Structures are given as structure tokens and as C-alpha cells.
Amino acid sequence: MRHLILVLGDQLSMNSPALSDFDPAQDAVLMIEADSEATEVWSHKARIVMFLSAMRHFAEALRARGWPVDYLSIADQPSGSFAFRLEQALQKHRPKALKLLEAGEFRMQQLIADVCEANQIACHWVDDTHFLCSRTEFAAWANSKRELRMEFFYREMRKRHQVLTQGREPVGGQWNFDAENRSGYPKKTGPGEIPLPAAFTPDALTKAVIAEVEQRFPDHPGTAAHFFWPVTREQALTSLDHFIRDRLPNFGKYQDAMWTNTPAGWHSLLSAAMNLHLLDPREVIAAAEQAYHAGSAPLEAVEGFIRQVLGWREFIRGVYWLDMPGMRTANHYNHQRDLPKWFWTGETQMACVRDSLQQTLAYGYAHHIQRLMVTGNFALLAELSPQQVEDWYLAIYVDAIEWVELPNTAGMALHACGPRFTSKPYVASGAYINRQSNYCSGCRYDPAQRSGERACPFTTLYWNFIERHAPALSSNPRTALMAKNLSRLSDQERAAIRRQAAVMLSNLNEL
Ligand SMILES: Cc1cc2nc3c(=O)[nH]c(=O)nc-3n(C[C@H](O)[C@H](O)[C@H](O)COP(=O)(O)OP(=O)(O)OC[C@H]3O[C@@H](n4cnc5c(N)ncnc54)[C@H](O)[C@@H]3O)c2cc1C
Numbered sequence: 457m458r459h460l461i462l463v464l465g466d467q468l469s470m471n472s473p474a475l476s477d478f479d480p481a482q483d484a485v486l487m488i489e490a491d492s493e494a495t496e497v498w499s500h501k502a503r504i505v506m507f508l509s510a511m512r513h514f515a516e517a518l519r520a521r522g523w524p525v526d527y528l529s530i531a532d533q534p535s536g537s538f539a540f541r542l543e544q545a546l547q548k549h550r551p552k553a554l555k556l557l558e559a560g561e562f563r564m565q566q567l568i569a570d571v572c573e574a575n576q577i578a579c580h581w582v583d584d585t586h587f588l589c590s591r592t593e594f595a596a597w598a599n600s601k602r603e604l605r606m607e608f609f610y611r612e613m614r615k616r617h618q619v620l621t622q623g624r625e626p627v628g629g630q631w632n633f634d635a636e637n638r639s640g641y642p643k644k645t646g647p648g649e650i651p652l653p654a655a656f657t658p659d660a661l662t663k664a665v666i667a668e669v670e671q672r673f674p675d676h677p678g679t680a681a682h683f684f685w686p687v688t689r690e691q692a693l694t695s696l697d698h699f700i701r702d703r704l705p706n707f708g709k710y711q712d713a714m715w716t717n718t719p720a721g722w723h724s725l726l727s728a729a730m731n732l733h734l735l736d737p738r739e740v741i742a743a744a745e746q747a748y749h750a751g752s753a754p755l756e757a758v759e760g761f762i763r764q765v766l767g768w769r770e771f772i773r774g775v776y777w778l779d780m781p782g783m784r785t786a787n788h789y790n791h792q793r794d795l796p797k798w799f800w801t802g803e804t805q806m807a808c809v810r811d812s813l814q815q816t817l818a819y820g821y822a823h824h825i826q827r828l829m830v831t832g833n834f835a836l837l838a839e840l841s842p843q844q845v846e847d848w849y850l851a852i853y854v855d856a857i858e859w860v861e862l863p864n865t866a867g868m869a870l871h872a873c874g875p876r877f878t879s880k881p882y883v884a885s886g887a888y889i890n891r892q893s894n895y896c897s898g899c900r901y902d903p904a905q906r907s908g909e910r911a912c913p914f915t916t917l918y919w920n921f922i923e924r925h926a927p928a929l930s931s932n933p934r935t936a937l938m939a940k941n942l943s944r945l946s947d948q949e950r951a952a953i954r955r956q957a958a959v960m961l962s963n964l965n966e967l
């Protein structure tokens with residue numbers, strides 16, 4: 457055998473450069489399921505179904521081309537870890553080389569390299585051209601910058617790839633329409649009718665995976681009972697079409713809005729399909745840009761969406777590879793508290809957190825503001841251990857893969873990497889959540905109360921955080937005002953907040 461081509465669960469593209477010179481006469485594809493991938497990294501049932509179903513559909517598509525595929529499913533014997541199974545496959549096939557795309561996770565990359573070395577088989581890594589910015593290009597851009605900022609990277613990417621540009625200038629005269637993209641839903645009428653995202657009734661293969669997951673992983677969090685995610689290339693393209701047609705026009709305006717029982721809002725729900733490579737980010741960006749030129753979506757919405765895909769997604773991936781493995785242990789504030797138990801059940805009295813967690817457990821999805829400003833904000837204000845919080849985020853979303861989960865959690869939500877790639881900690885009190893949602897109207901807490909029986913944990917812990925970090929916050933122009941506002945509180949009020957915060961922090965499981 458010339459090449460044994462290992463296709464990982466997040467590399468499901470027929471256009472993968474690892475498959476470009478595939479010759480069925482002398483090559484074979486290897487795909488490996490392993491229990492260890494769902495247990496070492498604890499995983500929501502819907503997330504396991506997402507990966508296994510998409511992998512099995514992809515293997516069918518390869519076989520339909522007449523390509524040999526050695527597919528090891530979790531039910532096959534002998535069972536074992538991913539490393540064990542890879543080793544067995546290398547011994548069985550004895551290829552001249554194992555060939556594969558760069559892995560999406562540092563851990564997986566190390567593991568595969570180690571197994572190849574131990575078995576004295578050459579390992580050919582192929583650049584992952586799914587991304588518009590290669591790891592090398594990102595490293596060259598980052599060069600010796602101590603602090604990295606997405607906005608500058610994003611503008612470079614717009615220019616380099618000629619997206620929403622006229623020559624070197626941005627279409628519409630502005631690079632950034634964030635200021636127009638922060639509305640909440642109207643308080644009186646709520647979000648109104650939002651077209652639902654494409655949902656796919658599980659086919660026989662997915663149904664079998666769901667049954668297998670229920671049987672093998674009964675104690676894992678969440679449910680696969682509502683599984684509706686795209687698991688094939690065709691379904692992913694349908695999801696993209698629906699989003700561009702139905703929801704992109706309002707994506708920008710309501711990007712930061714939250715409302716009870718409105719899990720998707722106007723968001724795209726395309727992250728899982730993109731992360732598994734069922735969709736290419738270039739086609740996603742092109743479809744959004746085309747909608748602008750066709751006049752079917754306004755510039756603020758299209759720019760806001762493209763910023764996420766061409767800006768944030770590529771930036772986050774670049775930072776991950778630049779800063780691993782140190783990012784996994786980063787803990788700027790040295791926070792050490794345990795994750796409250798209700799993160800896994802949704803049983804908390806905080807209405808905003810409860811709604812975000814319950815939809816997460818039901819679908820494996822929450823949108824960005826729920827992840828950043830509800831669960832993430834709480835985790836930072838409650839001084840939770842970054843490593844425990846990171847494990848939770850990696851487990852709980854269908855789109856979770858470490859290259860994207862970790863920088864978002866450690867860097868964006870928890871400020872665990874300090875100012876390395878975010879200019880300030882993203883902390884907010886209950887007032888922010890109240891402004892952006894209807895959650896507070898149905899809550900046992902009151903966002904305006906800093907202390908007392910109905911004090912909102914976000915509000916109390918926010919002021920506690922500001923007081924603890926006042927010197928650092930004062931010296932940063934982006935947070936100086938937060939620290940200045942502290943001086944409006946009397947000594948008595950500040951003492952009451954400290955007392956209230958101490959009670960809350962020592963009883964996190966009861967909130
Ligand atoms: C604490 C935390 C953890 C996160 N973990 C993950 C994760 O495991 N996997 C994941 O794909 N995203 C993660 N994100 C980023 C973002 O929240 C999700 O990509 C987004 O919510 C997915 O929903 P959507 O497809 O509807 O996105 P939309 O809001 O419709 O955005 C469009 C696309 O832009 C990309 N995108 C948007 N924001 C980001 C971002 N900050 N980083 C990278 N890509 C982005 C995604 O591909 C997304 O599909 C995390 C964010 C936070 C704050």
C-alpha cells in the first residue's frame with residue numbers, strides 16, 4: 457500500500473487535499489471511531505451523534521466512488537482507544553506512509569505523530585486548505601506582536617481575499633458595522649416570527665447512531681432526542697441556502713439579542729457543518745456577499761456575518777496553533793473554583809443561565825452571546841477554574857472542537873490568556889442581560905439589586921470583580937470607565953456587595 461489516508465471526524469470533505477491524488481489501486485482511507493474520543497473528552501449525546509453520523513455518511517460516499525475504506529466503528533472488536541486502533545490499523549496495512557490533513561486538535565496531532573513514530577511509519581501532514589489563512593501565514597502576520605487584535609487581522613483578510621471591497625477600500629466606506637448590530641428584540645412585542653433553521657429528520661443511519669449512543673453512553677449529558685443537524689454535504693448546503701434566504705437579512709441587527717425559548721434567533725447554525733468540513737468557509741462567505749450584491753440582505757448584516765467567518769473563525773484558529781500548548785493551562789486571574797453542578801443539568805434559579813443551559817442540553821447549541829455573556833460571563837465573575845470551564849464547553853456543543861472552543865473560552869470568555877488577544881475582560885452586570893433579553897422579567901433575582909435577598913448574582917459578582925481588579929481596569933482605556941463607576945458607590949454599599957459576593961461564591965451550587 458502506498459498511502460493509508462487517515463480522515464478524522466472533522467475532515468469530511470471530498471475536496472480535502474489529503475485525498476487529491478487518491479489512487480484506489482494503491483491507497484486506502486482509514487476512519488476510526490473510538491469510545492475514548494467521547495469519554496476522555498466528556499461529550500453531549502448530540503455531539504457524539506453529530507460526529508459519528510457525519511463520519512459514517514462520509515464513508516458511504518467514499519465507498520460509492522469505489523474507494524477502499526477501512527472503517528472502525530465503536531462496536532467493532534477489539535475495542536480500544538484511538539491510539540490503540542490506529543496502531544492496529546498501521547500494523548495491518550503496513551503502508552509506506554500515513555497521510556492526513558493537519559489535525560484540528562493539538563492533542564490529536566501529537567498522538568498521531570507518536571503512534572507513527574513508535575511504528576516507524578512515515579507521517580505526511582498536508583496543509584489544511586479548508587482555512588483561508590494557513591498556520592504559517594497567521595504566524596507571519598502575528599510575527600513578534602505581543603498582543604494580537606482580530607480587527608486588524610480581519611481587515612487584512614478582507615483585502616487579501618477581496619471580500620466586500622472596492623480595491624483596497626471597504627464597500628460602504630466602513631470596515632465595521634458593529635455599532636448597528638447590537639439591538640435587543642423589541643421589549644413589548646418580542647422577536648416575532650423568526651423563520652426556523654433547516655432541520656433534518658434523522659435517516660436510518662442517523663437513527664441507528666442515536667440508538668447506539670443512547671445505549672453506550674447513557675450517562676452522558678444532554679439528549680439526542682431532538683437531533684436535527686445536517687450530517688451530509690447535501691444537508692449542509694441546504695442549511696446554508698435557508699440561512700442566506702431567510703435569516704441573514706436580520707442576522708446583524710439581532711446578533712446580540714436573547715429571548716426566552718428562542719434558541720436560534722437569526723443566527724446561522726452553520727458552525728458544526730463548517731467545523732466538520734461539510735461546508736467550505738469560502739462558499740459561505742461568497743453566498744453572503746452575493747446576497748448583498750443581489751440586494752436581498754443589507755450591508756450591516758452581511759458584513760457582521762462575514763466578520764464572524766472570515767475574521768473571528770480564522771483568527772481564533774491562528775491563535776490556537778500559535779499559543780498551544782500553553783493556552784490549555786492559562787489562568788490569568790488564578791481562578792480555582794469548581795464548576796457548579798447545575799452546569800450539567802440547567803437547574804439554577806438564574807433565568808438567563810437556565811434558559812441558555814436548557815437549550816444547550818436539548819440541542820447542543822447556544823448562540824454566541826449566550827455562550828459569551830451568560831455562561832461565560834458567569835464563569836468569569838464566579839471565579840471558576842478555566843480548565844473546568846473549558847472541559848465543559850468542549851463537551852456540550854455540537855460544534856465543539858478544541859481549536860475553536862479553547863481560544864473562545866480561555867481567551868474571550870474567561871480572559872485567562874490576559875490581554876494576549878482580547879483587549880479587556882468581557883464582564884457585564886445583570887443590567888446588560890436585562891437590556892439584551894426578556895430573561896430578567898421571569899427571574900427570582902432582580903438585575904438592579906447589588907445586595908440583599910433578590911440581588912442578581914451577575915450584578916453582585918460584577919461589582920465584586922470590578923473592585924478586586926480596579927487598579928488593572930483603571931489603567932486600560934477600554935475599562936477605565938468601569939472602574940470609575942465604582943467610585944459612585946458608597947463605602948457602605950461596597951461593603952454590602954463584598955459580603956453578598958462572599959456568600960454567593962461559597963454557595964455557587966445554590967444559585
Ligand atoms: C465560550 C465560547 C465557546 C465557544 N465554543 C465554540 C466551539 O466550540 N465551536 C465553535 O464553532 N464556535 C464556538 N464559539 C464561537 C461561537 O459562539 C459559535 O461559533 C457560534 O455561536 C455558532 O453558532 P452559529 O453557527 O449560529 O454562529 P453565527 O452567529 O451564525 O456566526 C456565523 C459563524 O461564524 C463563526 N463564528 C462566530 N463567532 C465565532 C468565534 N468567536 N470564533 C470562531 N468562529 C466564530 C462560526 O463558524 C459561525 O458558524 C464559542 C464562543 C464562546 C464565547
Ligand code: SF4
Nearest residue numbers: 806808886896899912
Ligand atoms: S436577574 Fe440576573 S440572574 Fe436573573 S435573568 Fe436577569 S441577569 Fe439573569
